[in-house]
Amino acid sequence: MALTLTTAGESHGPGLTTLVEGLPAGLELDREEMNRDMARRQLGHGRGGRMKIETDTAEVTAGVRHGRTLGGPIALQVANRDYANWEERMNPWPVEAEIPPVHMPRPGHADLVGVWKYGHEDVRNILERASARETAARVAGGALAKAFLRAVGVEIRSHVTQIGPVVIPEREQPLGVGDFEGVDADPVRCLDAEASKAMVAHITAERKNNESIGGTYEVLVFGLHPGIGSHVSWTERLDGRLAQAICSIQAHKGVEFGDGFALAATPGSQAQDEIFGPDEDGEGIHRHTNHAGGLEGGMTTGQTLVVRAVVKPIPTITKPLRSVDLSTGEPAKALRERTDNCVVPAAGVVGEAMIAFVLASAYREKFGGDHIDDVRAAIAAYEERIGWVGARARA
Ligand SMILES: Cc1cc2nc3c(=O)[nH]c(=O)nc-3n(C[C@H](O)[C@H](O)[C@H](O)COP(=O)(O)O)c2cc1C
Numbered sequence: 001m002a003l004t005l006t007t008a009g010e011s012h013g014p015g016l017t018t019l020v021e022g023l024p025a026g027l028e029l030d031r032e033e034m035n036r037d038m039a040r041r042q043l044g045h046g047r048g049g050r051m052k053i054e055t056d057t058a059e060v061t062a063g064v065r066h067g068r069t070l071g072g073p074i075a076l077q078v079a080n081r082d083y084a085n086w087e088e089r090m091n092p093w094p095v096e097a098e099i100p101p102v103h104m105p106r107p108g109h110a111d112l113v114g115v116w117k118y119g120h121e122d123v124r125n126i127l128e129r130a131s132a133r134e135t136a137a138r139v140a141g142g143a144l145a146k147a148f149l150r151a152v153g154v155e156i157r158s159h160v161t162q163i164g165p166v167v168i169p170e171r172e173q174p175l176g177v178g179d180f181e182g183v184d185a186d187p188v189r190c191l192d193a194e195a196s197k198a199m200v201a202h203i204t205a206e207r208k209n210n211e212s213i214g215g216t217y218e219v220l221v222f223g224l225h226p227g228i229g230s231h232v233s234w235t236e237r238l239d240g241r242l243a244q245a246i247c248s249i250q251a252h253k254g255v256e257f258g259d260g261f262a263l264a265a266t267p268g269s270q271a272q273d274e275i276f277g278p279d280e281d282g283e284g285i286h287r288h289t290n291h292a293g294g295l296e297g298g299m300t301t302g303q304t305l306v307v308r309a310v311v312k313p314i315p316t317i318t319k320p321l322r323s324v325d326l327s328t329g330e331p332a333k334a335l336r337e338r339t340d341n342c343v344v345p346a347a348g349v350v351g352e353a354m355i356a357f358v359l360a361s362a363y364r365e366k367f368g369g370d371h372i373d374d375v376r377a378a379i380a381a382y383e384e385r386i387g388w389v390g391a392r393a394r395a
C-alpha cells in the first residue's frame with residue numbers, strides 16, 4: 001500500500017484541502033506538532049505581507065478520532081483568511097461585480113504558458129493554483145507522514161545553507177538530530193549565527209533594491225532503515241522519487257544527494273563510502289563516511305539521508321520585468337503584486353514535508369500493515385533478519 005497525497009485549493013479562494021490515503025490505523029497524531037509545522041512554513045525573513053494575514057492551522061475533517069488515525073483517508077482543511085478580501089474576485093459562483101482580468105504575465109511564473117495551455121484569458125485563473133500557497137496543504141499532509149515516520153524512529157530536520165551569495169561555512173562534523181534545536185528561532189533558519197546575520201542583511205538590502213533572492217537548503221533524515229526504495233525499477237529508485245518530489249515544489253530548480261554536484265570533480269576512490277565490519281560500540285556493518293548521502297542503488301543505506309535543494313529567486317519582482325499585455329499584444333510591464341522577496345527558509349519546511357511523504361510511502365510499501373503495531377512488528381522482523389543494530393545504536 002503506497003501513500004497518496006492530494007491537494008486542492010487556490011491561493012485566494014476559500015481554503016485548501018489535503019487528502020492523505022494509506023496511513024495505518026492507530027497512529028497517534030499531535031495537533032500542536034502539526035500546527036507547529038504549519039507555523040514554521042510561514043516564517044523567515046523575506047516573506048511578504050500575506051503572511052501577516054494568515055495564521056495557518058490544519059483542521060482535521062475526516063479519518064481521525066480522539067487523536068488516532070482510523071485507517072481510512074484523512075482530510076485536512078487550511079483556511080485562507082485572505083479570502084475575506086477576495087470574496088468577489090475569487091467566488092466559486094458568478095458575482096454581479098465586473099472583475100478586471102489580469103493580462104500582464106510575469107516571466108518565471110506559470111502565467112503565460114498556463115493561459116495558453118488551459119485556454120484562459122485571465123491570468124488569475126492560472127496563478128491562483130500555481131501559487132505556492134498550495135505548499136501549506138502539502139505541509140499539512142507532510143505532518144501526517146512525519147507522525148508516521150516518528151512512530152518508526154525516523155526524524156527529519158532542515159536548515160538553510162545559502163541565501164544569494166552568502167554560504168554557510170563548511171562543517172567539520174556531520175550534523176546530528178540534536179544540532180537543530182533553535183533553528184526555527186533564527187530569522188532565516190540557519191545554524192550558523194554569522195552567516196545568518198549576513199543572510200538577513202542581504203535580504204533586507206535586496207528588498208530595498210526591489211530584488212528577489214534564491215538560495216539552498218538541506219534536509220537531513222535520521223534513523224532510517226536500510227533498504228527503503230529499490231534498485232529493481234526506475235520508478236522505485238528512492239533518489240528518483242525524492243528528486244521528483246523536491247523539484248515539484250514551486251521555484252525549486254535542482255536537488256542533490258550527499259556530495260551531489262561536487263562528485264563531478266572527486267576521484268572515484270574518494271567518492272564511495274567504504275564498508276567496515278561490526279565494532280565494539282555495538283554498530284553492525286557500517287561506514288565511516290557518507291558521500292552518498294544515505295542512498296545506494298536507489299535504496300536507503302541506513303545512514304543519514306542528506307538532500308540539498310536550490311530555490312530560484314521568485315518571479316514577482318517589485319521593479320517589474322518586461323512582458324506583453326495579452327489583451328493588446330503591446331509591450332508592458334509584468335504584473336506587480338504583493339510578494340515575498342526570499343522564501344528559502346519556508347521552502348526548507350516544505351522540503352521536509354515532501355521528503356517525509358516519499359519516505360513514509362516507501363515504508364508503507366515495504367512493511368505494509370493495517371495497524372501501526374503491524375508496521376512496527378514487520379520492521380522488527382526485518383531488523384532481525386538483516387541483523388540491523390545501526391538504527392538502535394544511533395537512537
Ligand atoms: C514558499 C514559497 C513562497 C513563494 N512566494 C512567491 C511570491 O510571493 N511571489 C512569487 O512570484 N513567487 C513565489 N513563489 C514561487 C512561485 O510560486 C513559482 O515560481 C511559480 O509557481 C512558478 O513555478 P516555477 O518557479 O517552479 O517554475 C514562492 C515559492 C515558495 C516555495
Ligand SMILES: C=C(O[C@@H]1CC(C(=O)O)=C[C@@H](OP(=O)(O)O)[C@H]1O)C(=O)O
Nearest residue numbers: 048050130131132133136337338339340
Ligand atoms: C500565500 C503564500 O505564498 C504566496 C505564494 C505566492 C506565489 O506566487 O507563489 C505569492 C504570494 O501570495 P500573495 O499574492 O497572496 O501575496 C505568497 O504570499 C503562502 O506561502 O502561504
